[in-house]
Structure formats: C-alpha cells, structure tokens
Amino acid sequence: MTAPEDGDDAAQRARLKDLSSALDAQRKASAPRSEPAGASSPSGIGQAVNLGFRVMTEFVASVVVGAVIGWAIDHWLGSSPVALILFIGLGTAAGFWSVYRMAAKPSGPPGGR
Amino acid sequence: MRGWDVPENAIDPIHQFNVERLINLHPLGLMDASFTNASLLMVIILGLVTLLMIVGTSRRSLVPGRLQAAAEMSYEFVADTVRSTAGQDGMIFFPFVFSLFMFVFFANILGLLPFSYTVTSQIVVTFALAMMVMSTVILYGFVRHGFHFLKLFVPSGVSPVLLPFIVLIEVISFAARPISLSVRLFANMLAGHITLKVFGGFIVLLLGAGGVAALLAPLPLIGIILLTALELLVAVLQAYVFAILTCVYLNDAIHPGH
Numbered sequence: 001m002t003a004p005e006d007g008d009d010a011a012q013r014a015r016l017k018d019l020s021s022a023l024d025a026q027r028k029a030s031a032p033r034s035e036p037a038g039a040s041s042p043s044g045i046g047q048a049v050n051l052g053f054r055v056m057t058e059f060v061a062s063v064v065v066g067a068v069i070g071w072a073i074d075h076w077l078g079s080s081p082v083a084l085i086l087f088i089g090l091g092t093a094a095g096f097w098s099v100y101r102m103a104a105k106p107s108g109p110p111g112g113r
Numbered sequence: 114m115r116g117w118d119v120p121e122n123a124i125d126p127i128h129q130f131n132v133e134r135l136i137n138l139h140p141l142g143l144m145d146a147s148f149t150n151a152s153l154l155m156v157i158i159l160g161l162v163t164l165l166m167i168v169g170t171s172r173r174s175l176v177p178g179r180l181q182a183a184a185e186m187s188y189e190f191v192a193d194t195v196r197s198t199a200g201q202d203g204m205i206f207f208p209f210v211f212s213l214f215m216f217v218f219f220a221n222i223l224g225l226l227p228f229s230y231t232v233t234s235q236i237v238v239t240f241a242l243a244m245m246v247m248s249t250v251i252l253y254g255f256v257r258h259g260f261h262f263l264k265l266f267v268p269s270g271v272s273p274v275l276l277p278f279i280v281l282i283e284v285i286s287f288a289a290r291p292i293s294l295s296v297r298l299f300a301n302m303l304a305g306h307i308t309l310k311v312f313g314g315f316i317v318l319l320l321g322a323g324g325v326a327a328l329l330a331p332l333p334l335i336g337i338i339l340l341t342a343l344e345l346l347v348a349v350l351q352a353y354v355f356a357i358l359t360c361v362y363l364n365d366a367i368h369p370g371h
Contacts, residue, residue: 046346050354053297061293066285087285090278094285 059095066091126310198360221348243295254366
C-alpha cells in the first residue's frame, strides 16, 4: 500500500529538487544582467549588442587615453616617440584589464574591484 | 535619381543633428551662448520631468493613477539600482543619479519622435554629463577619504616590482571612464538615428527611381519599423546603463581600495 506512494513521493521529491536546482541555475545565469526587469527582458539581442558595445568603448577609450597621455608627455619633455609608444602599450593593457574586470564581474556589486 | 527631384536634406542622414540657433546670444562678445534647438529640447525635457514628478506626486492616492504610478515606478527603479550597486551609503547620491537617469531617459525617448532633436546624440552633452559624474566621484572620494581615496589605484597583494605598472594601468583605466561613458551613449544614439534616416532615404530613392525599384520600397519601411522598436529598447537600455555605471563609479568613491 505504502510502497508505491513512497516511490511516488521520492520521485516527486527528486523532481522538485531537480526543478529547484534548474531554477537556481537559471536565476544565477540571468541575475547579474537583468535584476530590474525593465526593458532588458524582451530581447537578448539588445542585451548582447549592448554588452559588446560596452566592451568596445571601454577598450578603445583606454587605448586612446593612453595614447593622449603619452603624446602629452612627449610634447612636454620633447622625448618624441618614447612615451607615446610606452603609454599606448599601457593603455592597451588597461583596456584588456578593464574588459577582463567587466567579464569577471558584470555589473560591479558593492565592494568594487 | 531620375524620377523626382529629392531635396538634398531629405536624404542627408546627418542633417538631423544640425544645431540651429533659435535666439542669438553673444554675452560680452566673448562666447556663443545662443539658445539653440538642442537647448529648447533640454528645456522641454526638464519641464516634462519636473511636471511628471510634481503632478505625479501631488495627489498621493493609495491606489495610484497613471502619472503617480509612473512617478513611483521611476523612483523605485532608480532607488533599487542605486541600492544594489552602491549600497545603502550610496543613497545620498540618489537625487543625482535620479536626475541623470530621467534626463537621459527623456532625451533618448523624445529624440525618437519625428521632427524632434536628440540631445544625447551630441558628444558635448554626454561628455558634460560624464564629467559631472567623474568630478563628483573624485571630489566626494577626496572629501570623504582624504588621500585614502588614492588606494583605489593601488590594488592589494601585488608584487612591488609590478606595482608601478599596475598603478599606471589603473590610472589610465580610470581616466578612460568618462570617455567610454560618454562615447557609449552618444554613439548609440547617433548610430541608431543615422540608420533610421538612411533607411528612410532608401524608401525615397526607391520610390523616386520608379518602375520595379518602387516595388521594393516597402522593404526598407519594414526595416524602419523593426529598427524603431530596437531603437526604443536601446534608448531605455542606454539610460539604464548610464545610471548603473554612474552608481558603479560612485561606489568606488564610497568604498575605495577593496
């Protein structure tokens, strides 16, 4: 009498566990990007385009800022290409660094870094 | 263009970004402080935001009407964003972030209306907004933490040999923030509006060409409809991204050196 019910119960429990773990995974996957379900939910393409755009601007801006700093130092010290080359390299590194940071922690939770 | 004569600016996708002086003002003959179509749009934006918030919060009924619901929703949305990214301490910046969000949001949305002007498609405007954010970050960081704020550039646990490079890299990536913040918003709006105009130009040109080509004219029209939907999404999303990145940067000023 009880055996089938038990089996049923166990199966149901297993299924529940399955579902809740799937739900957790789903939540974890979607949480960092779209917590305030505003306009972000309707389409993934907008999200993806937006993320790509963020990465691109972050990277390009770092390289450009590095180049400008290097150029300005060269301008002041008259050391023509040395600082420009050095700072373009540093700017590229900074670009990679901020892109890496963005990928590691998508939206910067409290505590930064 | 064998068919109709199309006026030049009807198919010029850049024409929509022209800044036209409505009232000429040259105080002291030193600078050009004319009231332009962009200024007019900004005044309209400010008026609309103020109207929404004042009228929306004036009745304070338990069951909110449409305006009150909109006002409360925007308040809660921004408050949640600030709280989740900058913590409870960040709530002192709530008025700042809220104003920024509402301004960018309304500018983006109003820019989508025909014959209107997109203020955020001018890099001066977005760069001014970004510099406002960054100067707030720097000022508040120094006022609250003194020279401790500079710890933001010195990550802990780095070998002393690498430290100078890491600090330089951190400084460069900090200096790049206002640029990426402003360029992102500006480029999104600019690119979207140019794409819409170019597709509109296709319709005019195809119709003008006549014959079989005119039969193809509905295709870019469908494209415009889809693009307009995408643009609406981008407009909202960019306002949100601007607000959330402001919060992330302000968070650095509140809790540096973690």
